Amino acid sequence: MLRFDPNLRWMFTELPMLQRYGAAARAGFKGVEVAFPYEYPARQIADLLGEHGLTLVQVLTPCDWAAGERGIAALPGREADFRRSVDNAVQYAVEVGGPMVHAMAGNIPAGTDRARCRDVFLENIAYAADATGREGLTLILEPCCRARFPDYFYSRIDEGLSCIEAIGKPNVKLCFDTYHVQMEEGNLTETLRRAYPHIGHVQIGNVPGRHEPGAGEIHFPWFFGQLEALGWDRWIGCEYEPSGSTADTLQWGTPYGIGAPR
Helix, strand or coil, rough: CCCCECCCCCCCCCCHHHHHHHHHHHHHCEEEEEECCCCCCCCHHHHHHHCCCEEEEEEEEEHHHHCCEEEEECCCCHHHHHHHHHHHHHHHHCCCCCCCEEEEECEECCCCCCCHHHHHHHHHHHHHHHHHHCCCCCEEEECCCCCCCCCCCCCCHHHHHHHHHCCCCEEEEEEEEEEHHHCCCHHHHHHHHHHHHEEEEEEECCCCCCCCCCCCCCHHHHHHHHHHHHCCCCCCCCECCCCCHHHHHHHHHHHHHCCCCC
16 A cells, blocks of 8 residues: 655644644554754654654755755855755754655756756765765655746756766655646656656645645546556655645545544
8 A cells, every 4th residue: 555644844734843743643644754853853753753653754954944945955155064964964864763865956046057056966966875875864856846946956857867867876866746747847657657767755746736636637546556556665745735724635545544633
């Protein structure tokens, strides 16, 4: 059976952050994603995960999200900052059970040499791949659609695959997010099949509103069937904003043991 995990930045937001873990477990989820858990000590989060029988699936390398940063991995002049963020993420990840680490590339300022940005990105990701690899962690890269992040370093799956192939590190994988792929390039099924050998994580969000399965144009039963046919046996992250309260919008998950929190 497919395994799903909610991103607690988007879901169960009716509750304070630390209460969202328990709500996710009561709804039948066995894992969660938390982009920036760093405001809480790793030991506290590890204990919370253990209390509720949860796996932490993915974290992001730290950046100043509130100030508008969307990662810094491709930004010339920020190499030292990026490496510190990777080191912090790896140390934290080790203490909370070994989630995947997602290194976001960043918004590219107008007039910046994009070829230079790519060189910086590849150098930085090679460093991050080694740092995560020493601890047995997977490093995730994710192109993000221009509709959401118009200045982001890369937006198409082939751009992500090109970077992964150039880096050539076995623990560097692609995050395939249905929202970003469908908004940017469509052809979801064929793109999934083409990218599948390099995919390390899948996230779901519907189009156009980035809501749950059933609230948009993507027919998720078909998509899930394609994943199963390909042999997918890893996590699927729920990277969406519920169209109503979280509990009221989980009907799609019934076949997978997910429902309103008990």
